[in-house]
Amino acid sequence: MRIVVDAMGGDHAPANVVAGVVDAVKQFPVTITLVGVEDRVRAELHKFSYPKDRIEVHHASEVVDMDDSPMDVIRKKKDCSIVVGVNLLKQPGYDAFVSAGNTGAVVAASTFYLKMIDGVDRPGIGLVIPQVTGTAFLIDVGANAEPKPEHLYQYGHMARAYMQGVMGVESPRVGLVNIGQEEGKGSSFDKQAYQLLQEKVPGFIGNLEPNHIFAGKADCIVCTGFVGNVIIKLAEGLMESTGIVLKREIKKNPFSILGALLMMGALKGVKKYGDYSEYGGAPLLGVNGIVMKSHGRSSPKAIKNAIRATIRQVEYKIIDKMRTAVVS
Amino acid sequence: MRIVVDAMGGDHAPANVVAGVVDAVKQFPVTITLVGVEDRVRAELHKFSYPKDRIEVHHASEVVDMDDSPMDVIRKKKDCSIVVGVNLLKQPGYDAFVSAGNTGAVVAASTFYLKMIDGVDRPGIGLVIPQVTGTAFLIDVGANAEPKPEHLYQYGHMARAYMQGVMGVESPRVGLVNIGQEEGKGSSFDKQAYQLLQEKVPGFIGNLEPNHIFAGKADCIVCTGFVGNVIIKLAEGLMESTGIVLKREIKKNPFSILGALLMMGALKGVKKYGDYSEYGGAPLLGVNGIVMKSHGRSSPKAIKNAIRATIRQVEYKIIDKMRTAVVS
16 A cells, blocks of 8 residues: 655644654555655655655655645646645555645645545545544535535535444444534524435434534534534634643642642543544545545644554545445 | 513523522622512522512513524513513613523514614624633624624624623724634635624724634634534533543542542632633623523523623613714
């Protein structure tokens, strides 16, 4: 298996990407093609020892910035690591693409060069999120801010295929994010999405109120890209703010400081529970190819875990499974 | 000052409402008119001693259920505590209305009987939310799931008036919830709302990403009712899930149990930081009258704090201030 990795994507590229890739080839049965500015990538690689035949470098002269417009990248930066990396997937022998780079550019390049699978109109980005027990798959978290109702049932199909194949959930339950639980709640958009999910997607359990998104009530959670993006960024920000407040409260009292030291293990457990890097990247679903988006602030561990989740998708032949799920 | 309180609203009505009202008249210079089924309200009142001239009971024969449709309440339950209570505000001598009942019914009755103030097209429900330091005012959290862009700038004006008058923030900063920080991010709706806020609302600081909603970057945070409702319910659910995970982690290790006991004060501090009942209710802004919505699960303390926040609005003559703010 050969996975293409964008060496230039993310806030700490190529250093973090290369470090994560080196860890990945040592732990998993995979060969990596690093795409990026060759001398910069090789300079990072030289810092490590690793099986040389398992990492190759593919030169791409241009670099995408986090604030480049996606359309500009496709029109003007055709030799950037994202465009070159995505296009490698059209050649035999390359199984998947992983990038921690500009999300809009990854979505646009994947959609433009790989095209959509039959029965899917728009790509969606999914994310495995923690639950009180286990995990759930939230889609879309930002590829498609203004979807049509039919995009949402297509996300439902793809999310089920992902949870079945990659996460091993036999009969995933699918919920629709809405501000009321009863059928008929919300706008006409919400009602149409509800109807379509109910007609077409097995395991649909109805509306899911936002206070239940981390409660373990559904395995697949479907929403618009705007709402999904609000959910993941809000959760991130709230955990950060709570951490700040907790530290401040602890410092008020010497017993609390001692208490915090004694329960350090438990506090780390909670932090780990909310740590995306544990779960790897966010798959871009709906295009003709396995594309994984990793967080822009990805650590080497997050890159390694994104590669591990990508390997599972390749092994499971996720694209074939999604094609069948969407058409049936 | 005389405040009308819906005795029949909320999951534990009339018991919690009456208990909160009794505490309020003991602590604040206010007279309360409890609206509800008279014998049930008096049965609760008999459990307490309180200054008799400061609480009166106004009979209303019907009770609104949490799942009654708002339109049905207005059409068919004209003698319910919500409709009767709202209508009392049209008589001289009644300064405000507080209800922990069916949110949709409170919004519909207030809009229908009190009408909108000039320059405001639709009501919005605001909520004071905790920040790392201080508080912010989030509007709308669920009155208006599908607003037009112009409703959002009107919310901005009213939120500023509220933060200035009730919370004492001299020059409130106003942010618009969006999934990107730069101007021009999001859908055409988001762009139009941005433009209008920039043109019309003093203190507008631009888009606010969801991870900054609890970070203290803005004093007034404007969004659609759908997004606002997602924000508050998600935050509530996430704090609950984190609490469950923390308890589970603590139990894994006896040192953690001891640690948790020692830092109980700090943990309670964090819980208090996320506790809505500390801040009182959620004002319904935009109608010709001071209407305060308290959480359906309100404790007596939450009812008392909602009355305290309502008193501040009456003292500050919030409706006049909002009229001036919106028109200017």
